[in-house]
Amino acid sequence: MNLKDHYPESRWVAALKNGDTLAFDEIFRLYGKRLYHFSLGYLKSKTDAEEVVQEVFMKIWHNRASLDPGLSFNAYIFKIAYRLIAERFRKSDQEKKYLHEIASESIDFTAEMDERANYRSLLELVERLIQKLPERQKEIIVLRRIQGLSVADIAVRLDISPKTVEHHITEALKNIKAGLDPESIAGLLFFVFFVKKV
Amino acid sequence: MAFDINILKRFFEGNYSRKDYIAIREKLFSEEDNREFRELMLSHWVEFDSIRLPDDNVDHILDKLQHKISLEENRAAGRYRFIQVFQRVAAILIFPLLLSFLAYLYFQPEKSEFPEAYAEIQCPMGVRTKFTLPDGTTGFLNSGSTLSYPVGFGKGRQVELTGEAFFDVVHHEKSPFTVKTGKLNVKVLGTSFNVISYPGEATEEIILQTGKIEVLDNTGKTVAELNPDQRLTVNHDDRTAKRSMVISSQYTGWTEGKLIFRNEDMTQVAKRLSRWYNAEIVIADKRLEDFTFYATFVDEPLDEVLKLLAITTPIAYSEEIREVSKDGLYPKRKIVITINPKKINQFK
The missing domain is CATH 1.10.1740.10 (RNA polymerase sigma factor, region 2, helix turn helix motif)
Structure with missing residues (x-):
């Protein structure tokens, strides 16, 4: 040849x-x-x-x-x-670092969660939850986590106290966490079960 | 330890866990110690040959490549054989490239001995154009917009805009950059911002992404100063100016081919879709004006966007059949949006 x-x-x-x-x-x-x-x-x-x-x-x-x-x-x-x-x-x-971070702060990644939940859908859910936050919380979480501004800078920019900024961040994370309760996450688990033989 | 090929397959198919993602990331981030991973990916690539691919079409990528190559070749050889290219490449691809190429010719240093000459960049409907100005300022011009500026910027940096543009202005302490619209002047030193000023519309909008800008009316009086992530809406009908906080990236997404709607009412959605796709979009039912819409589209064709709209909102749409006019031209596409009576109750 x-x-x-x-x-x-x-x-x-x-x-x-x-x-x-x-x-x-x-x-x-x-x-x-x-x-x-x-x-x-x-x-x-x-x-x-x-x-x-x-x-x-x-x-x-x-x-x-x-x-x-x-x-x-x-x-x-x-x-x-x-x-x-x-x-x-x-x-x-x-670019998606903030999503990974918020996900790992808000979800208790047990060994099972780490291996059996669809991570892609999980991140999409976190993103949707951010979008659904009350306007002010969303605005502040975007400035803090996506644009990476410091609490002090956000306070100056929005003309509110740093304490208020921190309060909004805490509330926002709380809201995101609430949307990631076991029930909502259950739907993201793979339908592959390793059933133990009795 | 050998890398588990199943992790690679799961990641590729989109059914991956966080553990899988971290394993893949570790390999793709490391410069050494990934020979084995690379070989796994190579065998995946080789085996990918026999997999049946979806029926979609990548000809548009080839069109872009052919165009890039012919531009490079012509530039290198100093010949301008555009005709061949014109015959092959769709308008949506050629216009931005052609315009930037013409702009490139314009800004050859030897041309700048004519400071009073004006250059104009026109962006046809349904297309967006990237531009670079003589001072290095870059930006994008949206569908149906025009930007004109003195070649060489001999007498200061002043440009005129009709329509929508995004500017990323190079900082020059001594020479402010001014964008003149129909009734406003936006004055900056070095920042990035978006201006929307279409003729025939009562409002003009300016959205600041970074830096600081000053907006003046055409008598030179200050209307407002803007900080990052603020939007100024000036209504010339009732002579009001409103400043509000926004997430500026939502307004600049169009420069990357993203069409972003954030709680916008249907009237606004129809207007933006009409401009973006150069089609006539009519809302036939007044009740629809109460609905707002939230979505991001990336490089989707109009039919796809309408289909998604019809799935996620209580609307139905139909397209009017186009008849060739006397001069042999087809008019714009005309889409009529109505309420879908079956779905309206789900959205109340």
Whole structure:
């Protein structure tokens, strides 16, 4: 078998190496959708997944001269994609830090909760509870936890005393906690039970 | 210890626990000690080949890529072959890029010897445009808006706006940045803020995200000063100005393609949807004006948004059939919103 036939896409890769834009389109048709859904699974965000695909393919285009049609193109794409996915994952983790924090402060993560509750739905619930807070509490929790302002800064900005700010934060967290009672959470547990044999 | 592939699968499918999330995070955050994890992900990628993917379409990503590439190529070669691109790329993709490219040409340093020349950025309906001004100030122009400014900013930083724009102004102690709308002037040193001033509407709105701004009327009198997360609504009909606290990110989400509604009444929702999607949206039942709406949409097509609205609120909608006019053009889409009598009681 000719080395060139080893990978079905190698013909396109060779053409792309010479700057053929049609070959680029063809390679996108082979990998674009797959890469999009792969990234979406890890990033849970359509925008992020789309941007990963764009960045990967722009990199492929820019580095086309150094492509080697004899190597696995699949592995090459993965190498670029992995770094970009990890990068975006870290960014989104940082952006959602307040949700992780509020969740761990408000829920008693027993071993069971830690392993059997759907964490994604749990965070969504926390987010909904924040949105449902009374206007003033929501405003203050957003300033404090999402925008990261200090209690003193919030007090100055809203022209109220730091004590009042703290009071609103306590009340807000109390309200969130109330919405995370065992009954509401029960629905988020996976329906997989490890039943002990009697 | 070997990383459990089931954790990876559960996370990928979206059925993961906190423990799973933390395990994945630990691997994706670490630069070393994740070779094995990377190989697991690689085998997932390889195996992903044989999985049947959903029937959705990613052609729009290819369109964007082709466009980016042709821009880069043309810029590098100094040729401007836009025609080919025009034929292939949908307007929604090309306009923002084309405009920023033209703006790029405009701001070549050698052009700044004509200080009185004005540049204008027009954003067509249904599109948003990113812009960069000569001083480095960046921002977004929303659907159906126009921004004009002196090329080179020779005589101070003054821009004129009709419609909606978000500005992230570069700080210059000695040169204030002024946005002039129909009846107001927004004066800043260096901040980020959103201005809404569509012609034919009684109110103008200014929302401050960071920094400090001063809003003046067109005689130069101060209307108000704003602090971060404050909104100023000026009504020119009854000559009132109202300042209120808001979460500013809700008003700037449009720059990222997010359409955010926070307790907005249906009249407002219809108005914003009309602008965003360049369609005519009519509320046929007065009773609907009492309902408020709360939602965030990210890059959803109009049909999807309407479908979601119909599920979560007591509305029904229908689209009027469009007839080709004499000059061969199709008019805007027209959507009529009515009350869904079956669901109205659930929402009372």
